[in-house]
Amino acid sequence: MSTVLGVQLRFEGYRDPKAMGKALKQPASKPARELIAQTLAALECQAVDSAAVTLVITGKFGKSIDRRTPPGSPPYDTDRLSGIAAARTMPRGHGKVDVIVPGPFVFGTPGEQPGQRAARAARLTYMATHEAQHVGMYQRGERLMEGPHHYLGQGTASHDFRATAEIVLEEYRAEAAAARLCTPPEPYWESVPSALKGLRAALVDAVELRYPDEPIRRTWLTAFGAAHNTWVVMGYLAGNLQAAGSAAAVPDELASSELWQRFVQLHWSDFADLCGALSAGDEACTAEALGATVAGLSELLGVWLQSIGFELSDTEDGLYFDVLRHDF
Numbered sequence: 227m228s229t230v231l232g233v234q235l236r237f238e239g240y241r242d243p244k245a246m247g248k249a250l251k252q253p254a255s256k257p258a259r260e261l262i263a264q265t266l267a268a269l270e271c272q273a274v275d276s277a278a279v280t281l282v283i284t285g286k287f288g289k290s291i292d293r294r295t296p297p298g299s300p301p302y303d304t305d306r307l308s309g310i311a312a313a314r315t316m317p318r319g320h321g322k323v324d325v326i327v328p329g330p331f332v333f334g335t336p337g338e339q340p341g342q343r344a345a346r347a348a349r350l351t352y353m354a355t356h357e358a359q360h361v362g363m364y365q366r367g368e369r370l371m372e373g374p375h376h377y378l379g380q381g382t383a384s385h386d387f388r389a390t391a392e393i394v395l396e397e398y399r400a401e402a403a404a405a406r407l408c409t410p411p412e413p414y415w416e417s418v419p420s421a422l423k424g425l426r427a428a429l430v431d432a433v434e435l436r437y438p439d440e441p442i443r444r445t446w447l448t449a450f451g452a453a454h455n456t457w458v459v460m461g462y463l464a465g466n467l468q469a470a471g472s473a474a475a476v477p478d479e480l481a482s483s484e485l486w487q488r489f490v491q492l493h494w495s496d497f498a499d500l501c502g503a504l505s506a507g508d509e510a511c512t513a514e515a516l517g518a519t520v521a522g523l524s525e526l527l528g529v530w531l532q533s534i535g536f537e538l539s540d541t542e543d544g545l546y547f548d549v550l551r552h553d554f
Contacts, residue, residue: 232276233266239286239329246283258333261347265332265354269325272362272508278322279361287328291316294324313353315360323364325357348411355408359400359507368511370396370520383538383545384524390454391523394461395500395516399507401465406506414466415480421459422485428452429535429554446547449536457527460490464501473498493530500526 237243250259262283270276284290294316312331317323331350334343363369370392405414432448464473474495480486500523505511531538535551 232279233269233273234277234280235262235266236280236282237284237329238282239284239290257343257347261332261350264351265327268351268354268358269361272358274362274365275321278320278365280322280324282324282326283329283332284326285329287326290326294318294326312349313357315357315364317364317369321365323361325354325361327353327357345411352404352408352411356400356404359403360396363396363399363507366510368513368516370516383528383540386450386454386538387524387527388520390457390527391520393454394457395504395519395523396507397458398461398465398468398501399504399511401462401507402468402501403465403506403508405466405469407508410466413477414463415477418459418463418480419483419485421456422483422489425452425456425489426485426554433549433552433554442547445549446536446538449534449549450531450538453527453531453534453536456489457530460494460497461501464498465506467498468502468506473502489534492533493526496526497523497530 235247237246240246249255250262262281266281269279269281273279282290291314312328314326315323316326327350331346331353334346338346360369401414404410429449429452432445432452436444463476467473467475476486476494481491500519503519504515528539532550535549535554537546537548537550539546
């Protein structure tokens, strides 16, 4: 392990992690050294206690995340409606936090062309800026998504809506700062149509009967999981748009699309207002503001799920779930 600018650097998931550090000293590793230095500097900039932050460059991204999650947690899934998860910030307690980045983003892949290298470098720089916001929010005591209670489908409806709202708002705040501080590699809204196509496909799968008398639990988990992932995408989108001027200012190409109008349009104004009530991730935010916005968004998500076509609510008899629509 080494320290640069106070932030720790660690290699793991490689056959010989120590050799990775030695290899970085070679002349051919200059591009990787520069990327690592930029990433460390971005984390340093937002950290309250930089010495408690570790940048983990890993050859096994999923396993590095799983080994930091509580026992019994489901394996980390890198698939997202709008692509693949490419970095993660994980608090370790007592103010310590690990930022985990896959090695190929730093070192590249065999046969990589110059244009691909430049695109990878831009993506890593932007990711580092985004993850740095999570570091700052956590060390300032503003991090919302803490602990195993955030595993969806293991509690009440109010629990799941609140957990989703917390994740969405933290991603919004991180993205609102990142998109202002560092030019995004490409306009984020361009990835939203594919995410909405993924939502539609997941909903069709959710309501399709696999076998006679199949329990409705699979439908519930599939539908809510897809909605959850879509709302996270919307948090990213709102953050990007807010950095450009207004979270409500959706590009016409997106606003006029069929899937946007079917799944998002009705609630976007309220969603954008709730997100915009919070400061970006590089600015302090009070517990009162965070709590009120989480409560407001939790309520909105329940209504939003109904317009998508499902109801999830708490009753005296327990959790209630129903399919309201089939026009996916």
